[in-house]
Structures are given as structure tokens and as C-alpha cells.
Amino acid sequence: MEFGIFNAISILPRYRAAHGSAAEHDRLMDEVAFVVAADAAGIKYSWASEHHFLTDYSHLSDSESFLSFCAAKTSNIHIGSGIFNITPPANHPARIAERVAMLDHLSEGRFEFGTGRGSSTTEQRGFGIEDPELTREMVAETLPEIVRMWRDEPYSFDGRFFSMPERNVLPKPYTQPHPPLWMAAGSPSTFELAAKLGVGVLCFAFTPPQVLTPLIAKYKEMIEDCTDPVGAYVNNNVMITTQMLCMEDGARARQAFLDADSNYHLSLVFRYLDTFPRPKGIPEWPETIPAATPDMVELMIDSGAVAIGDPDEVARSVQVFADTGADQLAFGMLSSSMERETCLEAVETFGKHVLPRFDKDPVHSTTRQREAQLGKA
Numbered sequence: 001m002e003f004g005i006f007n008a009i010s011i012l013p014r015y016r017a018a019h020g021s022a023a024e025h026d027r028l029m030d031e032v033a034f035v036v037a038a039d040a041a042g043i044k045y046s047w048a049s050e051h052h053f054l055t056d057y058s059h060l061s062d063s064e065s066f067l068s069f070c071a072a073k074t075s076n077i078h079i080g081s082g083i084f085n086i087t088p089p090a091n092h093p094a095r096i097a098e099r100v101a102m103l104d105h106l107s108e109g110r111f112e113f114g115t116g117r118g119s120s121t122t123e124q125r126g127f128g129i130e131d132p133e134l135t136r137e138m139v140a141e142t143l144p145e146i147v148r149m150w151r152d153e154p155y156s157f158d159g160r161f162f163s164m165p166e167r168n169v170l171p172k173p174y175t176q177p178h179p180p181l182w183m184a185a186g187s188p189s190t191f192e193l194a195a196k197l198g199v200g201v202l203c204f205a206f207t208p209p210q211v212l213t214p215l216i217a218k219y220k221e222m223i224e225d226c227t228d229p230v231g232a233y234v235n236n237n238v239m240i241t242t243q244m245l246c247m248e249d250g251a252r253a254r255q256a257f258l259d260a261d262s263n264y265h266l267s268l269v270f271r272y273l274d275t276f277p278r279p280k281g282i283p284e285w286p287e288t289i290p291a292a293t294p295d296m297v298e299l300m301i302d303s304g305a306v307a308i309g310d311p312d313e314v315a316r317s318v319q320v321f322a323d324t325g326a327d328q329l330a331f332g333m334l335s336s337s338m339e340r341e342t343c344l345e346a347v348e349t350f351g352k353h354v355l356p357r358f359d360k361d362p363v364h365s366t367t368r369q370r371e372a373q374l375g376k377a
Contacts, residue, residue: 001322001358002365004045004330005038005347006082006241007031009060010268014261014337016056024059030340031060034333035070037344039077041351044364045239046070047082047114047202047330052090052123057268058335064099071107078364079103080112082202083184086146087117087138088162089127096142097149097169104174111175112366114202115143116184119273132275137161143181143197144230150178177232177374180366182239186276191215195222198229200237200366206269206279208305209321212240216325233373237327237365243306244331245342246350250310253346254297257308260336263289307331311353318358327365 009027016023035046048067051058060066067079086096104111117135118124124132138161145162149155149169156166173179182200185191194201201219203212216238223236243262247253267288270278283289292300300306301313304320307329321329333343361368 001318001326002045002328003043003350003355003359004047004080004239004328005034005043006330006332006335007034007046007048007060007063007066008051008058008332008335010058010265010335011056012261012264012337013056014264015339018337018339027059027334028066030334030343031066032070032073033340034343034347035077035079036073037347038351039074041347042355042359043077043347043351044359045078045080045112045328045330046074047080047112047239047241049082050085051120053126054120054122054268054272057265057272064103067103067111068106071103071110074110076110078110078112078366079107080182081114083114083116083182085118085123086115086142087124087127087129087135088142089129089138090118090123093142093146093162094149094164094167094169097146098171100146100179101150101171101173104179105171109175109179111179112182113179114182114184115139115199116202119184119186119275121274122272147178147181147231175370180235180237180370181231182235182237188215188218191219192222195219195226198223198226198231198234198236200235200239202239203241205240205242205305205321206266206276208303209240209242209324212326213324220325233370235366235369237369238325239328239330240321240324240326241330241332242321243308243336244314244333244346244350245306245308245338246311246314246346246354248310248349250313253309254294254301256338256342256346257297257306258292258294260338260342261291262336263291264337265335307350311349314350315354315357318354322358 048063050063183194185201245253271285304317307314307317
């Protein structure tokens with residue numbers, strides 16, 4: 001099991017009240033410090049979301065700038081787009097190809113290309129997409145074309161959603177032939193599509209982790225038969241994002257989680273990401289999910305649904321996620337009202353006591369797979 005973190009620049013009301021007019025800037029710099037701490041702790045991946053127009057939920061709209069800044073401050077962690085929206089109305093495919101290659105160069109081969117279509121009609125309609133179902137067809141058209149743009153050959157395309165006269169898209173990637181490809185997935189059909197395309201999966205644990213086990217098993221079965229990946233090689237990886245708060249004192253970790261107001265963030269998920277299926281019992285906005293109680297937190301810890309507590313308790317939760325068949329567990333710690341100091345303490349404690357129990361290979365899985373299939377470039 002490898003580990004990652006997830007960046008979003010969420011600014012919840014409790015955090016905004018504490019930081020006042022500086023809240024947006026402070027949260028942005030909190031996320032940068034989070035990436036630097038994760039790199040020092042031995043965490044291998046950092047995933048930056050791309051969202052637009054979503055008050056409180058995420059202010060990380062220009063993730064390529066954020067990622068390049070983080071690349072300059074780190075040395076080993078892979079920086080990934082979690083995701084770049086590759087629908088042409090939101091981002092022209094040639095601009096995506098350019099950004100990926102540039103980030104790959106600036107990080108000297110540490111970039112991971114996570115793709116997606118966006119999950120919010122607020123965002124989609126902001127870019128003129130009135131039918132969310134069209135985004136599936138947009139991604140089906142654009143992803144293979146982005147890969148084509150990285151080749152050393154003249155490129156042109158006349159498609160349904162975008163067209164280009166013959167042009168040379170530059171720069172070409174630093175990683176040969178291109179960085180690892182990933183796709184955001186939440187439904188069985190998208191897990192299966194990712195397997196057919198030979199790309200990794202990025203997903204969230206909005207359900208108990210065991211619910212993901214059959215989806216991951218099907219993905220693993222199907223990707224073994226992928227002989228014609230959309231990229232030049234297969235990226236057989238599943239990443240799950242959850243919560244983590246690891247402290248030497250488990251009671252302190254529990255209280256810090258209660259203070260972080262994570263259920264408010266979850267309410268925002270279902271307010272804005274309205275193309276996701278809504279689980280039974282989730283209230284309609286502006287009604288919010290009630291704050292977690294100490295008894296609820298204990299149930300979550302006991303079930304392994306969140307990695308909260310002392311190092312042994314967190315390790316037990318990590319094992320629950322490992323048992324789903326996932327390859328990477330990422331932590332969206334600052335998608336809450338958690339303060340920077342709490343986050344950094346938890347990352348350091350996790351890196352010292354838990355990470356070495358699970359991640360014993362210094363080479364990133366994506367690097368190892370690419371080199372095994374294509375040889376070292």
C-alpha cells in the first residue's frame with residue numbers, strides 16, 4: 001500500500017471565522033505546507049483537485065500553478081492532477097497537453113496525469129455544458145487525442161467537440177513516452193471503463209471501504225486483459241481518498257477530528273457534486289449533515305472507515321483499506337476546518353509510525369510499472 005494526500009483549498013465557515021479576510025490565502029498556504037510535510041514524511045503522491053465556482057467547497061481552480069509551486073518545494077513526492085477537467089469547454093485539449101508536459105518537466109518526471117469530466121452542474125453550466133451526460137462523450141474523444149499530441153509527429157484533428165489544424169503541440173513530456181494516466185471514478189461503469197483504457201482509478205470513500213471491494217476486484221480482473229491501452233502502457237492502480245488524523249495520543253486525535261467539522265464538508269460534496277448518486281439519508285441543502293458525535297467517531301474508527309486515532313488504530317484502518325485491493329490510500333485532511341499545525345503533526349506521526357509498516361518499496365508504483373513494460377528511458 002502506497003500513500004498520498006489530496007488538496008482542495010476548502011474554506012469552511014469555522015475556518016473562515018477564525019482567519020477572517022486572510023482565510024483564502026491562509027488555506028492556500030496551508031495546502032502547500034501539507035504537500036511539503038507529506039514529502040518529508042515519505043508519502044509518495046499529492047493530488048490537486050480542479051474546481052470552479054464552488055464557494056467554501058474548493059477554491060483550487062488553477063491547480064497547474066499550485067502544482068508547479070509545490071514541485072519546486074519538494075524532491076520525491078509525485079504531484080498529480082486530481083483531476084484536470086478534460087472537457088473542451090472547460091479546458092482545450094491542447095492546453096491540457098501543454099500543461100501536463102510542462103509540469104512533467106518542472107518536476108523532472110514526478111507528474112501524474114489524473115483526468116475527469118467534472119461532477120458538478122454548477123461548474124459544467126458555468127462553461128456552457130447544459131447536458132452532463134455529454135461530458136462522457138467529450139472525455140472519450142479528448143483523452144486519446146491528448147496522448148497523440150505528445151508524439152513527435154504533426155498533429156491535427158477534426159472531431160465533434162474540438163478541432164485543430166495541423167500543429168506541433170509543445171513541449172513534449174519529460175517522462176517517456178508520457179506520465180502515468182489516471183481517471184476519476186465512482187460508479188461500476190467508470191471503474192470498468194478505466195480498466196478497458198488501462199488507466200489508474202482515483203476515487204473517494206464516501207461509503208464504507210468494503211463497498212469498493214467488488215468494484216476494485218472487477219477493475220483488477222479486467223485490466224489484466226487490457227492489450228490496447230489508451231496510453232503507451234498500462235497503469236494498474238486504484239487510489240482511495242479518506243480522512244486521516246494520526247497522533248501519539250488517540251484521544252487528542254479524536255477531539256481534533258470532532259473540531260474539524262468534516263460533516264459540513266460532506267454536506268458540500270452533495271450540494272455541489274450533484275452528478276454523484278445521493279446516499280439515502282443525506283439532507284438537501286441548505287440543511288446539513290449533523291456534526292459527528294464522539295460515539296459516531298468511535299463507530300467510524302472501529303469499522304476502519306477513517307484512519308483516526310493513535311498509530312496502532314490508524315494502522316488497523318489502513319489495513320481495512322488495503323483489504324479492498326486498493327493500491328494507494330490518500331488523505332484529504334484540509335478539506336475541513338482543521339488547522340495547519342494539527343495537520344502537520346498528524347502527517348509527521350503517520351510517516352514515523354504507520355507508513356513504514358505498509359510501504360516498503362522506495363520506487364513509486366507508477367514508475368515501476370512503466371519501466372517494467374517499456375524499460376528505463
